[in-house]
Amino acid sequence: MIKEKINVKYYIRKDNQKIFFDYKKIAEPGEKAWLVDTIDRTEEFTAFTNKGKVSKPQRSKYEVVNEEAERKLQERSVLKAQTAIDLPRAIELAKVVDEAFKDKMGDLFLEYDYVEEGEFDDSKTPGWVTIKVKTSHSNWYQDVDNAPSTYYYQVPVEVEAQARELQAIRKKHQNDDTFSFWKCDYYKREVRVADHPNS
Structure with missing residues (x-):
C-alpha cells in the first residue's frame, strides 16, 4: 500500500x-x-x-479521474526520487551563493524610489543581478493611491549561474514534501522598488 x-x-x-x-x-x-x-x-x-x-x-x-490520480502519483514518485540527487546539489549551490555574501551582509536590503530615481533595472545596482521578482499583493494598496511595491531579489553577479540553478531546483520541488527547502535556503539581497516608504 x-x-x-x-x-x-x-x-x-x-x-x-x-x-x-x-x-x-x-x-x-x-x-x-x-x-x-x-x-x-x-x-x-x-x-x-x-x-x-x-x-x-x-x-x-469516474475512471478518468482515477487515471489522473495515478498519473499524478507516478509523477510525484519520480520527483521524490530526484530529491536524492537534487537536494545535495541544492545544498552545495546554496553554500556557494552564501559564500559570495560573506562581505556583503550589511547590504541585504535596499529601498529604491522609482519616482525620484527612475525605473529600476540591474544597471542601477552594479555587481548585483536580479534572479527573482515579486510584486506585493497586500490589501493595504486597495485604500491608497500608491502602486504596489515590487521586490527584486538579487545575488552578486559572480554567483548568478549557481543561484539560477539553485532556484530552478527549488521550483521543481515546490510541491514535494520530501524536499528540505530550509536546508538549501540562501542569502538574497532584497531591493524594494516603490513610490512610498515601507511602513
Whole structure:
C-alpha cells in the first residue's frame, strides 16, 4: 500500500458530462471557456496499491479521474526520487551563493524610489543581478493611491549561474514534501522598488 495525498481537480460540462482537467480545454470550437456551464470538483486520494492504482475504497466513479490520480502519483514518485540527487546539489549551490555574501551582509536590503530615481533595472545596482521578482499583493494598496511595491531579489553577479540553478531546483520541488527547502535556503539581497516608504 502506498500512502500519498493526491488531489485531482476536474470540471464536468453540464451539457454533455465530459470531464476536463484543464479549464481552458472545456470549450468546444466556437465557445468561450468561461461561458461553459460546469461543475467544479476536487477529489482527494490517499491510498494506492503497490502497483500505483487507486485503492478500491477510494476509487472515483469516474475512471478518468482515477487515471489522473495515478498519473499524478507516478509523477510525484519520480520527483521524490530526484530529491536524492537534487537536494545535495541544492545544498552545495546554496553554500556557494552564501559564500559570495560573506562581505556583503550589511547590504541585504535596499529601498529604491522609482519616482525620484527612475525605473529600476540591474544597471542601477552594479555587481548585483536580479534572479527573482515579486510584486506585493497586500490589501493595504486597495485604500491608497500608491502602486504596489515590487521586490527584486538579487545575488552578486559572480554567483548568478549557481543561484539560477539553485532556484530552478527549488521550483521543481515546490510541491514535494520530501524536499528540505530550509536546508538549501540562501542569502538574497532584497531591493524594494516603490513610490512610498515601507511602513
